[in-house]
Amino acid sequence: MTKIHRAFEDGKAFIAFVTAGDPSLAVTEELILTMAEAGADLIEIGIPFSDPVAEGVVIQDANVRALAAGCTTDKIFDMVRRMRQKTDVPLVFLTYLNPIYTYGAEKFLANCEGCGLDGLIIPDMPFEEKDELGQAAQAHNVDLISMIAPTSHERIAMIAKEARGFIYCVSSLGVTGMRSEITTNVGEIVQVARKYSDIPCAVGFGISTPEQTREMAALSDGAIVGSAIVKLVAQYGNECIPYVREYVQKMKDAVRNA
């Protein structure tokens, strides 16, 4: 079993996302440690990809900055290996299938295991294609995180039954990014998933305010925030650490009150 379940043991989870290498891997390392201290229960590390089709503009731009700054998959593994000595917060990678496929699935997952990575979120690898990494992931004790969307309907049962780690409930149609309102019936989707699986459900996409976080965590087992954090990094660059710390504390408080 991976460490992912620990994120949900102490009440509702706050899950934070950051794009690796934006503005530099040194800052990313410090950010991850800071977010863990500030109360993030699980951290998603985005491996930048040139063409992230599920991302909105904020994370697209972060990917462009990270790649332009010379970030590579190998350098990210080195950073995680270093950082793992200092924290045992559950960590997952979020990236697209091509960087993994091209790196070599077996080598990629062996490296994940070697540096203490607990899971993988791959937005362009739906249920039908998860065998692409399934065996290697299992062999190296890395959870492939399943996503369910507002359009999943009758697919939820099939997906939830085979889900590992946690279930990533996509709150809204469209791509990642901050939304003023979430209109999907998230609670209903989570209820359906819970009929078929005991593992935790966390909600992501479009969440940026403490109110939204509280609301989404109340309907599920946790809330995932990406673009709002990445936006702070974009705004403050090398000086972003205190701002992100304050933001994560505020969001974790909101989750506690859910």
Add this chain to the structure above:
Amino acid sequence: MGTHGRFGPYGGQYIPETLMNAVIELEQAYNRYKNDPDFVAELDDLLQNYAGRPSMLYFAKKMTRELGGAKIYLKREDLNHTGSHKINNVLGQVLLAKRMGKTRVIAETGAGQHGVATATAAALMDMECEIFMGKEDTDRQALNVFRMELLGAKVHPVTSGTMTLKDAVSETMREWTARIDDTHYVLGSVMGPAPFPEIVRDFQAVIGREIKQQLLEREGRLPTAVLACVGGGSNAMGAFYDFIGNPEVRLIGCEAAGRGADTPETAATIATGTVGVFHGMKSYFCQDEYGQIAPVYSISAGLDYPGIGPEHAMLHDNGRAEYVPVTDDEAVDAFEYLSRTEGIIPAIESAHAVAHARKIAPAMFKDDILVVNLSGRGDKDVAAIARYRGVNLYD
């Protein structure tokens, strides 16, 4: 790896969960209607009476004489309504979307040919239409942007990434995930997640069927080779498909090598790419060692794409088709050559296939037959070719 929608190991459905039910619904609708007599009759009627099919198979007598080898025939897809082969697929898909109850279509476009065709079919069939086009291409192909707007479509210049065709595809996929219920994505090439490569191929296969029939009537035999340009590969797949079962017919796809397949400024996917997963499919892509998609380049906006359709990837691996790189210089020469020699101005995309025909025809026998698929007309490219030759038309 799923077995669904595969061409050997290639293809598949590598897309966000949000879109999965949309492609499943599309596949069910396609399987229901593709052999439905009413659907087939309506599409045939549109192809004949609206698009102008069958397109002519023209014997290029002067070109044949000058090159001094194989007989050269040109399949005149440039004479279709809207000026390219794109209309074949678009009429099929928009008709299908209509049957599915959709009221809005979205599409990517590179050179603008697919966007124009989609806007045209949308106007005809009363659908709302939005087109996504790389900012660089809206500049290169300003006339086509205005043409789409004239047809009632809204054109969104895409400013992400390299601002070309691949970014237009990404942005159209993003738009589709945001609005699925009433919207069909009219993918323009034999690429993307299943069932698109199969649907687009089937709607384009009319090209190869006509070539075969027309040539049998004229020459009483099959061609020695069929040539077509390849970006995503829809006109090539359409021209090749009916000949796959005739192993004596060589199938040659002409890729855009840009400034050369040995330079970084190229879009020759088979020549320089490796296997990867992108835009919903497993296939060959131009990419770096970490799987970052390469910023490809070609003078031709329609071939300026870092991947190739999955069925082409399979035909390459099993040797049934050959893929050759053709540079900007060769394509521009061929563009001018065909204009002067036959009085036909080809699309710069199609000029890549004409260029390769010029290379191989002289060494072939006089009773060999080359069919070049002239996928589009070149009016849209005239300004760009003038620029390439240092002529400023608008000063």
